[in-house]
Amino acid sequence: MLSVISYPLFAISVILALVLSISLFPVGWFEFRPEWLGLVVFYWTLRAPAQFGVVLAWCLGLLLDVLEATTLGVNAVSMAVIAFLVLAMHQRLRMYPVAQQCLVVFLVLGINQMLVHFLKQFLGADSPGFAYLWPALTSAIAWPFVAAAFDNLNRKLG
Amino acid sequence: MIPWEGLTIKTIFVQGPVPGFRLILVMLVSAALIAADARFEQLASVRSTLATGLAPVHWLGNAPYRFSDWVADLFVSRGDLEEQNEELKTRLLILERRALKYAALAAENNELRRLLNSSESVDDRVIIAEVVGVSPDPFSHEVIINKGANDNLRPGQAVLDSQGLMGQVINTSQFTSRVLLISDSSHAVPVEVVRNGLRYILLGNGDREQLELIHVPDTADIREGDMLVSSGLGGRFPRGYPVAEVSNIVKEPGESFMSIQATPKARLNQSRLLLVVFPPQENVEPVPEESVEAESANNDGSGGAD
Numbered sequence: 001m002l003s004v005i006s007y008p009l010f011a012i013s014v015i016l017a018l019v020l021s022i023s024l025f026p027v028g029w030f031e032f033r034p035e036w037l038g039l040v041v042f043y044w045t046l047r048a049p050a051q052f053g054v055v056l057a058w059c060l061g062l063l064l065d066v067l068e069a070t071t072l073g074v075n076a077v078s079m080a081v082i083a084f085l086v087l088a089m090h091q092r093l094r095m096y097p098v099a100q101q102c103l104v105v106f107l108v109l110g111i112n113q114m115l116v117h118f119l120k121q122f123l124g125a126d127s128p129g130f131a132y133l134w135p136a137l138t139s140a141i142a143w144p145f146v147a148a149a150f151d152n153l154n155r156k157l158g
Numbered sequence: 159m160i161p162w163e164g165l166t167i168k169t170i171f172v173q174g175p176v177p178g179f180r181l182i183l184v185m186l187v188s189a190a191l192i193a194a195d196a197r198f199e200q201l202a203s204v205r206s207t208l209a210t211g212l213a214p215v216h217w218l219g220n221a222p223y224r225f226s227d228w229v230a231d232l233f234v235s236r237g238d239l240e241e242q243n244e245e246l247k248t249r250l251l252i253l254e255r256r257a258l259k260y261a262a263l264a265a266e267n268n269e270l271r272r273l274l275n276s277s278e279s280v281d282d283r284v285i286i287a288e289v290v291g292v293s294p295d296p297f298s299h300e301v302i303i304n305k306g307a308n309d310n311l312r313p314g315q316a317v318l319d320s321q322g323l324m325g326q327v328i329n330t331s332q333f334t335s336r337v338l339l340i341s342d343s344s345h346a347v348p349v350e351v352v353r354n355g356l357r358y359i360l361l362g363n364g365d366r367e368q369l370e371l372i373h374v375p376d377t378a379d380i381r382e383g384d385m386l387v388s389s390g391l392g393g394r395f396p397r398g399y400p401v402a403e404v405s406n407i408v409k410e411p412g413e414s415f416m417s418i419q420a421t422p423k424a425r426l427n428q429s430r431l432l433l434v435v436f437p438p439q440e441n442v443e444p445v446p447e448e449s450v451e452a453e454s455a456n457n458d459g460s461g462g463a464d
Contacts, residue, residue, distance in 0.1 A: 015215065022294045022302075023219030030296035054180040058188070066208040067215065068295050069329070069336055072201055073191035077184065084181045123196050125297065 322423030
């Protein structure tokens, strides 16, 4: 838990995550795009569990639903699940070494992606096999860098 | 927070027990939202409002591309520009000549139609839009364009590029709209073969380079290289725009239908400038009552046949 957190940084990180989830990635590689908003929710619920929680994550997921034109509520509930899982284990999670944190990021975002695709298929989408788990893997790889960058900025701005 | 001997202690366990109650609450709300959005149309306005609020995100997402375009423009030499200008002038001349011929043909066609007592065909009104985003979901083929409800766009309008039909508008916000491409696996276009007027349905199958022509009987007269244009049946797409070219025909003995692939004419993943077609104004001329009825009966008949 950081002693100080910076709310402007939170707002900027959310906007950045939303922009990154629709842009700035090679078109042919969309499958591998990290789930940026999921990472942001993961980071803020881990660092400041008192301020950020399930409901806020749900609201951010709703924005992602609008951007991705999925059925309203699909990404929202999946983001809420990320926040819930992190809240449930944030005390242990903070003690973990970086590699183990990455593994947890992979598992939690994997559950998020699974839930999204389960709901989409339930509503009639095609089944893409297991390709939908790529974002969880790339997010896990991106996690140490994202966390380090936000920690630094938090310390400077907070 | 625990008030304890008049002192408020900030504990590490700020959340107390696992916040399962909120999760259950949020899940119930989501279930209601999903059911409402998937089955009914009430949430379209909510989505449109949120999308309008998110317009800056689209703008920011597109900014780097505009910036790189701008930088590229900065470093174009005068010679290049002159050359390009010359080229465009030549091209304009050629197209103008064609347009002259087309105007004469269109007039002649309308004259013939009038002689046949059928309705005059009017040129479609279009508006130019730019692609500002691509759907982040790799399994759906959608693009976002920079024209929205403010420019009178409505869901259901056809979208073209310079080569052929791209797709249709599926929802609009104030400043942007979402276009479903013809290659999306949930999209279908009614088409006809230019050579002989056979009418079929062209399905998208999630592949940008290939569409699927379905329910073509084994004996149908269709060849590789045949051009497919929109047939205008169903009333969604205007008639006569090129959609795809038949690229591969496989006849399987024992199957009642051939399996036919077609290559889309539009450059689905390259075009940045698109044309959105407005449907022709319906009440330009008041049409006598009985002819309207006859026409709708005709439409019903043809709709049933397909």
